[in-house]
Amino acid sequence: MNFDFSVFLRSDLPPPAQRWSAFPEYNFVGGHNDATGVPAADLAAAAQKVLSREGSTLATYWLESGPQGYRPLREFVAAKLEARAGLACSPDEVLITSGSLQALDLVNALLLEPGDVVIVEAATYGGALTRLGKLGVDYVGVDLDQDGMRPDALAVVLGDLAAAGRKPKFIYTIPTVQNPTGTVMSHQRRLALLELAREHGVPVFEDDCYADLLWERQRPAAIRALDDAGQVIYCGSFSKSIAPALRVGYVVADWPVLSRLLPLKTDGGTGALEQMVLAEYASGKFDGHVTALQQTLRDKCQTMMAALEEQFGATAEFEAPSGGIFIWITLPEGVDTGKLAQAALAEGVALNPGSEWMADAEAGRNRLRLCFANPSKETIQKGVARLAEICHRETGIPVRSANVSRDA
Amino acid sequence: MNFDFSVFLRSDLPPPAQRWSAFPEYNFVGGHNDATGVPAADLAAAAQKVLSREGSTLATYWLESGPQGYRPLREFVAAKLEARAGLACSPDEVLITSGSLQALDLVNALLLEPGDVVIVEAATYGGALTRLGKLGVDYVGVDLDQDGMRPDALAVVLGDLAAAGRKPKFIYTIPTVQNPTGTVMSHQRRLALLELAREHGVPVFEDDCYADLLWERQRPAAIRALDDAGQVIYCGSFSKSIAPALRVGYVVADWPVLSRLLPLKTDGGTGALEQMVLAEYASGKFDGHVTALQQTLRDKCQTMMAALEEQFGATAEFEAPSGGIFIWITLPEGVDTGKLAQAALAEGVALNPGSEWMADAEAGRNRLRLCFANPSKETIQKGVARLAEICHRETGIPVRSANVSRDA
16 A cells, blocks of 8 residues: 555665654753753844844845855854954855754765775764765774874874875864864864875865863864965854754855855755844854853863762763863773663663764774763753663673762 | 865866855846745744744754754644645654755655656756756656646656666656746646556655745645655745745655655754744744735736736747746747856846756757746846847847837
């Protein structure tokens, strides 16, 4: 009776989705943010203002700004990057995208063909790895520490690839509030990375998605700001600083790159209402909002670190992140966080297993990423306690939680 | 000095974009709409209402509705389709997309591999043809007349493909206010199309993007509404009925199809503010707005038809569209509208040449599409007059305009 679509499907599709019901009780995955921090009233005021002034421009694709995106938003992005990332650029070098995910897709579509290779940080954004895998592109991870990607390790990887006759299409880096490690690449390392990239003639793709949430130290100049050869393609987002459900990101690149990216953006433009409201809101309120949000996130981060220490003790190793929304945790060798994630999800605790966030999946087997931005402090405490229970039951560790032996 | 990206680019990129400066003076291309008709104040009121009620949900990807999109908007879409297209469906069968262009991309990504073949209407949406071409997919056009795609012609195409051992992946149709012809497929033809699709076991992809702008007659039930086997994937959009710069469309399909589409939508969700504002606005105001918009468009359509008759006389053949925003025009054999479009653009008149809107590009050589929705009536009159001048200069026709010989 029912038409069978299965014979018509592409042969390489991902597995089917399950029906969605609700977020898990303890939602430590993804890039969700603090709900109390959403500036809803200010966004509404901005909507009122911008719609009454120029709402009729919604009648044309691209408003009256052309395919690069709403010009006042590009102007804000340029001003923000100059002020916050030391990156002087013109609104003509900015392309507004539908979230920074579209920025990744566009840059990938510009440069990558199956069989290509790119360089990434050893631990990096899982969504970037999935995309590369889907495109049939290989990736090689470069070790990183508290100062970001290690230049000596990068030199080795570049050398090895050159020896193998493979020229990487780009070096993908998240230098500021790195995902998932929460580290910040030092200024010296940025210079060293650029020098290696120049020496080997390899483009750099700088993903600065979380950079506005840096609270621990002075923000270093963006890598693109240190580059005078136009070798760096830069992207960022408002998802982390304002709200994830707003799908607005941006690419900054020189015109020879942008002019080739633009024809690949065949989506009829990025949602104009979101662009207009963001531009109107952000031009007056961005800095104040972000400062307040950092404080909220820092508090939640403290709460999660304290809960981890209490519940896991020395079994969970992590460094305090410099900013952002997550903590990158290493459990003892032998723990399989993929299995742990499944068991935990069944009991309402969602986490990102480390193997999805590392170039060498095996090296991420005993790691995990926990996002602290969305749950309340109480939920963080309860969720980490529940996770410790489940972890103990599944793996035998932690042996003690809150100084009480679990095996007693 | 400057880094040379050209050696890193994919080999199959489209040509680079030119820098955008402004819309042409006489903008008869694309799907731009009437600027006075944008309900800016009502959208602002909706933004105020929905943000004050549930603005904090912007803190999570997908709000609290899951990956299929904002649930109140899916509920509105379901109600609207039942009321206006006779298509009963549940919000669980609706997937909100970032414009109907993303709907095309997702359905293509679900079903198409290079070397596949699909069936389209002989004259059809240019963006659909471009997409198929980019994917390495062949397409075969089926003749259409004032009642839509001709079943006899479809039977021949299906038979020919079967004889050649090629099973088409789907039949793509825009049955209601067809793009570019402005025709409406009759109820009988819809049944005949479905029967042929069943006989040959071929899916149908129904694009109903312009259907809400039908003013000339009663809207027939959607093809999907006539199908009880789940063979039809349906898509629609708010771009034509509310505003093109809002990027919100939708797919309606059964769960076995949706569950495979969802994992392909890797964009972090469709812009939530646009979804929220649209749902809040549309639930009370959609029907009234669309009725008023139809009247505005119908007036502009009359203006353009009168201007064409005055300026081109019998040299420009066209049928009055049943609704929508464009007129599909045939000029005498020998006129090359591709060349005409270039010459006209240089003088501020933008038009869509027919070869980009037909499966057989050669058959579209002397045709063109003019969109009347965005320019004012005065601009339409002036623009058509200017086009006639340019056309006369370039091709020798029309010989007379406004009853005055141009050669006099």
